[in-house]
Amino acid sequence: xxxxxxxxxxxxxxxxxxxxxxxxxxxxxxxxxxxxxxxxxxxxxxxxxxxxxxxxxxxxxxxxxxxxxxxxxxxxxxxxxxxxxxxxxxxxxxxxxxxxxxxxxxxxxxxxxxxxxxxxxxxxxxxxxxxxxxxxxxxxxxx
Numbered sequence: 572x573x574x575x576x577x578x579x580x581x582x583x584x585x586x587x588x589x590x591x592x593x594x595x596x597x598x599x600x601x602x603x604x605x606x607x608x609x610x611x612x613x614x615x616x617x618x619x620x621x622x623x624x625x626x627x628x629x630x631x632x633x634x635x636x637x638x639x640x641x642x643x644x645x646x647x648x649x650x651x652x653x654x655x656x657x658x659x660x661x662x663x664x665x666x667x668x669x670x671x672x673x674x675x676x677x678x679x680x681x682x683x684x685x686x687x688x689x690x691x692x693x694x695x696x697x698x699x700x701x702x703x704x705x706x707x708x709x710x711x712x713x714x
Contacts, residue, residue, distance in 0.1 A: 573603040576677040577648075577655070578668045578702075580609060581640035584683025588713035589644040592681045593651040595711075605648060605655035606675050609640040610667045633661050665701035672708060680710045 577592055579585035596602055611633050637659030648655050660667050672680050684699040703710045 572601045573599060573678045574606065574676060575603050576606045576608055576668070576672040576675060576680045577644060578608050578610070578680060578682040579640055579644045580683070581643065582683055582685065584685055584714045585640070586643050586647065586683075588681050588683040588711070589647045591711070591713045593647060593653055596651070596653055602653060603678075605653055606658060606671070606677060607641060607644060607648065607655040608658045608660065608668065608671055609637050610660045610662060610664045611636055612664060613661055634659060665698045665705060668698075668702050669705040669707075672706060677708060679708055680706055682710065682712060684712045684714045 575592060577589060579589065592605070614629065614632070641657050641659070645655065645657060658671065660671065668680065668682070671677075680702060682699060682702065684697070699710075699712050703712075
């Protein structure tokens with residue numbers, strides 16, 4: 572049975588790639604398993620901020636934001652009868668996506684792109700571009 576990692580960020584491209592993944596599940600005799608993942612970049616804490624913002628507050632923030640980002644794609648998967656396991660991580664987004672795909676034994680990565688184009692990628696970089704370069708499995712991009 573194939574295993575896919577679906578990386579989402581709560582954006583419209585995340586919903587689009589989720590719908591695309593659901594459509595592609597029809598190609599397989601056995602329904603693929605899906606690891607649904609969102610990664611939040613760490614919040615930088617300026618000097619002394621850790622005295623105001625506790626670790627529990629920060630963990631709660633990451634969990635709440637992660638659940639919001641997973642909600643739309645999870646509903647699409649659930650409505651289509653595609654089972655998934657949801658994960659919320661904090662860290663370098665592209666690196667974490669690639670590391671988790673490897674750790675979870677995924678055969679393919681699905682993710683949305685914000686469609687900034689080549690010029691935008693040169694200026695600001697792109698998580699999707701970095702994932703494509705780092706991943707050892709195929710990456711499906713949608714926007």
